[in-house]
Amino acid sequence: MQKLARTAFSNSLRTVRPTLSKSMAPRANQFRFMSTEDETPSRPTANEVQLLPRHASEYSAELLISAALHGDDDAIRERLVREVMRVDSVEWKEASNIVDVVRDTNQSGLLAVKFPYYIGITVGFVSAWGCLPLVFDLPTAEWFNTAYVTTEHPQPEDVETWLEVGAWTWNWMEPLLGTISFQLLALQCKFFLLQLILFFYYSSLLSYLL
Numbered sequence: 001m002q003k004l005a006r007t008a009f010s011n012s013l014r015t016v017r018p019t020l021s022k023s024m025a026p027r028a029n030q031f032r033f034m035s036t037e038d039e040t041p042s043r044p045t046a047n048e049v050q051l052l053p054r055h056a057s058e059y060s061a062e063l064l065i066s067a068a069l070h071g072d073d074d075a076i077r078e079r080l081v082r083e084v085m086r087v088d089s090v091e092w093k094e095a096s097n098i099v100d101v102v103r104d105t106n107q108s109g110l111l112a113v114k115f116p117y118y119i120g121i122t123v124g125f126v127s128a129w130g131c132l133p134l135v136f137d138l139p140t141a142e143w144f145n146t147a148y149v150t151t152e153h154p155q156p157e158d159v160e161t162w163l164e165v166g167a168w169t170w171n172w173m174e175p176l177l178g179t180i181s182f183q184l185l186a187l188q189c190k191f192f193l194l195q196l197i198l199f200f201y202y203s204s205l206l207s208y209l210l
Contacts, residue, residue, distance in 0.1 A: 056074040127180075
């Protein structure tokens with residue numbers, strides 16, 4: 001019985017397949033997007049290329065807003081220039097000069113604002129690489145021990161390798177590095193918890209007011 005069913009199904013496929021192939025062939029050609037048999041595509045002319053905008057000041061209003069929303073710096077500046085032109089009723093050149101003055105004024109005290117960050121970056125960089133010779137380099141460890149620690153110097157055979165030097169210096173470096181690491185971790189937790197508490201506080205306040 002199963003053999004007869006398979007035979008009948010195979011015969012039906014042989015009958016339907018040519019019909020499907022003929023009906024799908026025109027449709028496949030109809031929805032073809034591109035073909036190597038097409039003629040050579042048209043190229044822009046020299047006059048058309050002259051209309052291509054090469055500066056943000058040549059953008060249309062729609063293109064300018066779209067580029068500014070996508071984070072293009074030139075488009076953002078041009079958007080501000082046109083806003084100055086509209087508010088102050090001036091031409092583009094004068095509005096561009098006004099925007100330059102605004103930019104220079106905003107950046108005039110920027111170095112003083114960034115100075116604490118530069119100090120933190122410098123201290124972190126020096127500490128990150130300076131701790132290596134303080135722990136594993138014998139001459140540096142001996143100098144630091146003489147200047148600040150004054151602990152007993154081990155026997156020469158006990159500091160023959162850099163790992164043995166690290167085992168000796170870790171007696172005073174562990175409290176220092178461990179304390180600094182825990183302090184940084186605690187400060188990060190403090191700022192994180194503070195932001196979390198303020199977030200829930202302001203969210204609750206807005207929910208109550210609105």
